[in-house]
Amino acid sequence: MPGAQRQYGSQYVPQQQFAPQQQFAPQQQFAPQQQYVQQPYYPQQPVQQQPARSRFGGMGGMLGGMALGTVGGLLIGDAIGHDDYGQGYGDYGGDYGGGDYGGGDFGGGDFGVCLQPLDLIKTRVQQSRNSSITSVLQSMTSVRQLWRGTLPSALRTSVGSAMYLTTLHLGRLNVSKLKNIQTPIFNASSKLPKLSAYENISIGMVSRAVVGFITMPITVVKIRFESNLYNYVSMKEAFVEIFKNDGIRGFFRGFGATCLRDAPYAGLYISSYEQLKSVLPMLMRIKVENNEELSHISSGIVNSSSAILASTFATCVTAPFDTIKTRMQLSPKKYKTFTQTTATLYSESWLYFFNGLSLRLVRKAGSAAIAWCIYEELVKL
Numbered sequence: 001m002p003g004a005q006r007q008y009g010s011q012y013v014p015q016q017q018f019a020p021q022q023q024f025a026p027q028q029q030f031a032p033q034q035q036y037v038q039q040p041y042y043p044q045q046p047v048q049q050q051p052a053r054s055r056f057g058g059m060g061g062m063l064g065g066m067a068l069g070t071v072g073g074l075l076i077g078d079a080i081g082h083d084d085y086g087q088g089y090g091d092y093g094g095d096y097g098g099g100d101y102g103g104g105d106f107g108g109g110d111f112g113v114c115l116q117p118l119d120l121i122k123t124r125v126q127q128s129r130n131s132s133i134t135s136v137l138q139s140m141t142s143v144r145q146l147w148r149g150t151l152p153s154a155l156r157t158s159v160g161s162a163m164y165l166t167t168l169h170l171g172r173l174n175v176s177k178l179k180n181i182q183t184p185i186f187n188a189s190s191k192l193p194k195l196s197a198y199e200n201i202s203i204g205m206v207s208r209a210v211v212g213f214i215t216m217p218i219t220v221v222k223i224r225f226e227s228n229l230y231n232y233v234s235m236k237e238a239f240v241e242i243f244k245n246d247g248i249r250g251f252f253r254g255f256g257a258t259c260l261r262d263a264p265y266a267g268l269y270i271s272s273y274e275q276l277k278s279v280l281p282m283l284m285r286i287k288v289e290n291n292e293e294l295s296h297i298s299s300g301i302v303n304s305s306s307a308i309l310a311s312t313f314a315t316c317v318t319a320p321f322d323t324i325k326t327r328m329q330l331s332p333k334k335y336k337t338f339t340q341t342t343a344t345l346y347s348e349s350w351l352y353f354f355n356g357l358s359l360r361l362v363r364k365a366g367s368a369a370i371a372w373c374i375y376e377e378l379v380k381l
Helices: 002-041 044-067 070-080 098-114 116-126 133-139 143-147 150-178 197-214 216-226 235-252 255-283 296-330 338-348 350-354 357-378
Strands: none
Touching (some): 098 150, 116 216, 116 357, 216 255, 296 338, 296 357
């Protein structure tokens, strides 16, 4: 009997020790596996909400640019939504209008006011064959007259620049998507997508033509304010007078010449600007290692220099259309059509096609260098 008890004990004790191990050990090993599999799904929720946040950033930038002006567009667009160009198309196109609209409004409106005297003198030089820079300055009775027409000029420049940069950005983004590029190709000094010359010319021309048509009424009012042929006291009086004399067509007088000036200018400028951004770092002996991004100072120098050279080239090519447009908008009864205006100017002298070119060169080169340098830095934020 004692031997049986020892045998029974030897069988019973291992059963009590082994049974808990089979039930307890698998539970401790299996439970962490179920929790570990579910954990990777939680971090994906904020990533899915990122595009919606970016769209609100674009809306904030556009509303801020329209409602609060230049600084409001910049601050609100930057505060509510940011671009992150290194994360693919979802983030690359996320800000859609915030940075572009705010940056265009900031870069266009403020510097348009500073350069207004150059625009006014150019308009008065182009309006008559007997006008010159010296005669225009001598006719001024006060320095304040150089800023006549600043309000319509600022509205046209700020709104036009903001709309143009936004339209241009969306156009280039969509072309990059159609080419099925997984990651956009950038220059060392820029985070804007790198496209072919043909694509840059086409997108630039279409964007400028569309924005030029939308802003045409304020352009006509701006030109007449700058001229000494009209004595408008307010913008309201100008709109009423133009509508009373010429109807709706009066607000789009000279659009053909304006389109022939702005569309080719934009196409040539964008194409030249993008090519120069790739060439100038080598000519300036700026080292670019492993396609790394340049510093803010180096990229600012490259982008500003590219903007000045590209703007100079495009301005010289499109100068005749600028003079034709000015004559048609200031004297619609005398210069009725584009062909007639061209023939009249040619009969006077072919040099009149380039009236005010030096003033336009200074204004365009200066504004392009400042605005595009700021714009390029804003899209990096």
